[in-house]
């Protein structure tokens with residue numbers, strides 16, 4: 001056990017969203033177990049014996065605390081140090097957003113750092129702490145390129161979604177089911193490529209959008225495998241654990257695919273690369289960053305987010321679907337189209353998007369090393385964390401905190417409607433920051449925070465301009481939910 005339990009002679013700074021009321025200073029419960037065996041036991045609990053939600057729930061119960069010590073996977077031999085202090089409530093979690101208190105260097109994937117072979121030998125923006133000069137250059141570049149493309153977000157997505165729904169309808173009529181994930185992934189890849197490169201991926205070495213999407217999925221898998229379980233019936237747990245969680249997977253199987261993607265961006269995004277060079281970046285470093293931003297941040301983000309959104313809207317049932325259709329059609333008619341101003345007037349659509357991001361944040365894990373000694377408090381107690389310790393948050397616990405949200409495990413479509421509802425937005429953390437905060441070059445909040453909400457809104461709007469209701473079959477994938485559309489009712493028509 002670390003020596004972090006001693007009482008400070010003068011209290012260190014505190015974290016959280018309000019000054020601590022007179023909370024007792026307690027010793028952080030939990031331990032790391034024996035060297036090697038403790039982390040492996042926690043890894044088995046996380047992946048096989050309990051599953052990730054139960055892993056956290058059972059420990060919160062056992063320690064009667066939302067802050068405790070545990071190991072996080074993968075542990076040996078991939079992660080040098082798996083020991084973390086978990087912060088699992090809405091009050092303590094935001095310490096992870098405060099870059100004056102936590103260092104975000106190389107913690108994007110958690111306690112391990114995939115080889116830089118996957119990113120051309122460079123540590124890309126997501127792995128940089130804001131104290132590193134390249135972070136401000138790259139994030140500033142991303143923020144300005146998003147601002148410059150602002151007017152393309154909606155029409156380009158409308159175009160892509162139109163093809164998506166044509167493909168979904170084709171598949172439904174041929175096989176009675178449409179695999180939303182695959183079709184949505186293909187659309188997302190093509191959308192981001194066209195947004196950043198002003199051309200179609202099929203005009204480059206990448207080839208079809210489905211080829212680009214497959215390459216990126218394999219590239220993501222090899223980097224993130226230590227965090228996955230395949231859930232295959234016939235693969236014994238010990239074998240899967242050995243294959244995925246014990247040694248880092250190599251880059252070479254995706255090398256030629258990655259090179260095609262890199263080449264596609266290199267020849268097509270020359271204006272962005274010129275700008276990066278003017279800011280002092282090397283051209284190839286900027287291009288690997290661009291690929292990561294489009295292929296990891298954007299593509300992997302929407303890979304989880306769009307299916308989750310459709311899953312929740314489908315499972316919320318016809319009543320919510322009809323209310324959404326009503327709001328969308330009324331506003332689009334009165335505003336004369338799908339515009340920024342129209343989207344801002346759709347309070348139910350907005351709330352549904354925030355609710356989906358609250359209940360299932362697409363990036364569930366956040367990490368940071370304590371930069372200073374500090375006191376972090378939960379609803380019930382204060383705890384001292386020492387400089388250098390790893391703080392970890394499993395976001396679904398924080399954004400389903402029953403002391404902040406009523407019926408936290410229920411999808412409540414209109415939760416964020418109205419003045420009272422909007423007050424809860426500061427507890428929505430999906431972007432690695434509060435929904436009421438903005439991304440800057442000094443913090444680590446997603447630079448596409450507003451764009452991502454916009455894309456989700458446009459997905460709902462385009463859906464309900466075409467259809468009245470839908471039904472789906474839901475399952476689980478490595479990243480997020482699997483969604484198969486089983487029926488669609490066209491606007492004003494019978495079931496398709």
Ligand code: HEM
Nearest residue numbers: 125126297298301302305362363431432443444446448452
């Ligand atoms: C559904 C889509 C998306 C989700 C859920 C998402 C989520 C996130 C999260 C949680 C982080 C913080 C990770 C951490 O440090 O713990 C992040 C960072 C980042 N995101 Fe997004 N993102 C999405 C889309 C995008 C898009 C479209 C872009 C394109 C510009 C983007 C660019 C970035 C970048 C560059 C960072 C690193 C920020 C920094 O280093 O300060 N993301 N994103």
